[in-house]
Amino acid sequence: MHRYSARTAWSRNGATFSDNHYSRGHEWSFDGGVTVPASASPSIVPAPWSVAAAVDPEEALVASASSCHMLWFLSLAAKRGFVVDSYVDDAFGVMEKNADGKLAFTRITLQPHVSFGGTNQPTEDEMAFLHHDAHAECFIANSLKCDIVVEAE
Numbered sequence: 001m002h003r004y005s006a007r008t009a010w011s012r013n014g015a016t017f018s019d020n021h022y023s024r025g026h027e028w029s030f031d032g033g034v035t036v037p038a039s040a041s042p043s044i045v046p047a048p049w050s051v052a053a054a055v056d057p058e059e060a061l062v063a064s065a066s067s068c069h070m071l072w073f074l075s076l077a078a079k080r081g082f083v084v085d086s087y088v089d090d091a092f093g094v095m096e097k098n099a100d101g102k103l104a105f106t107r108i109t110l111q112p113h114v115s116f117g118g119t120n121q122p123t124e125d126e127m128a129f130l131h132h133d134a135h136a137e138c139f140i141a142n143s144l145k146c147d148i149v150v151e152a153e
Helices: 057-079 124-137
Strands: 006-009 027-030 035-038 084-089 091-098 103-110 112-116 145-151
Touching: 057 084, 057 091, 057 103, 057 112, 057 124, 057 145, 124 145
Parallel strands: 103 145
Antiparallel strands: 006 027, 027 035, 084 112, 091 103
């Protein structure tokens, strides 16, 4: 068993609360000492009650899926003798109404572009296997109900 924790902290800071006109800005703090400004998504809660420059939970979920896939991909590539020089993923998530009529993530699309160094370059089939295996091992992908699609270059 592994346990992970994050602290979410918000304060009203004197704003009127009952009129629903309060800041959704808050902070996420992690055990390594990093604090990240967070907020509701500006597409869900309009400014000035959201903070566009902060990370929203929806972005964080997409980034988590992308990061988990990448970390597994790098590990698997290294074990198979490939040298990865760079990995860039312009991932995105789609939220829409699900079968119950609730707004939910229905798909996360990963679009990794991987560059390799050295003379041992993976074939297209090896790349497909690396992404398939990374997806199968990703803890985040194994935890979500929505589809996670990998559209590797």
